Amino acid sequence: GGAGVPRCRRLPGPGGVLGLRHACPQAMGMPRSAVARLRPLLVLVVVLGAGAGALTVPELRQRIEPGARSFRKATSELKREAFDVEFPAAPGGGAPALTLRKAAGESVEHVLMKALLWGMYREEYPGLEVERELEGERFKPDLLALDAATGAPAFWAECGKTDLNKIVAVAGRHPGKLFVVAKYRIQLQGYAASVARELQRTRPRPGGGVLLVAFPDDSLDRYFDDAGVMCIERADAGLQWARVGSGA
Secondary structure: OOOOOOOOEEOOOOOOHHHOOEEOHHHHOOOHHHHHHHHHHHHHHHHHHHOOOEEEHHHHHHHHOEOOEOHHHHHHHHOOOOEEEEEOOOOOOOOOOEEEEEOOOOOHHHHHHHHHHHHHHOOOOOOOEEOOOOOOOOOOOOEEEEOOOOOOEEEEEEEOOOOHHHHHHHHHHOOOOEEEEEEEOOOHHHHHHHHHHHHHHHOOOOOOOEEEEEEOOOHHHHOEOOOOOEOOOOOOOOOEEEEEOOOO
16 A cells, blocks of 8 residues: 555454454554554464464365365465364254364365265265274374274275375285275376376285375365354365276
């Protein structure tokens, strides 16, 4: 703006800290001397507010601001923040509420994939959990369900960037179990071919296969209604699926 116009910085979070869309003391009529004394406190409020609290799905949509920027650019700006994402319960006794922590450095897409996989498989695997560690395992799955009788993994899922060596190791260690690897906004055919070649080259134990799924770029709008309730089925036309390996 022109000379003498205060520069207001938009604060993180829907509506900004303390419900203010913008926070600029000069714009609120405070004298410059008071602003100078308050500046360290204001910086502290901004830093603390950036990683605190939780966002509902509608609030997450508001932060991303569809149409103003590309989804990829918008979510990359959120990547450095840490907050909870609250997925509400479905009405009529459907899926229960779910709250997932988005860590600093974790992408929004990664959180969405974990939630969507949970939504698709929670009925088939009632004990399905997100980010559960398993004693004696080298790797930590994004989603895990244990066999009630044996305590061994019955369902294992990885989301996002997953090293091929990890895929081979998990497929070989838990043959015959459902092992899902989820990706976001990719054409699955090429990735499936890479995974298939690596499984063929390393020859994991019989039954060591992988089920691959790719979520579309518009998953946030496609699979969550206006209230943020998850609405997804495995047969949805927007999903790409591929089975690779002998156990897939």
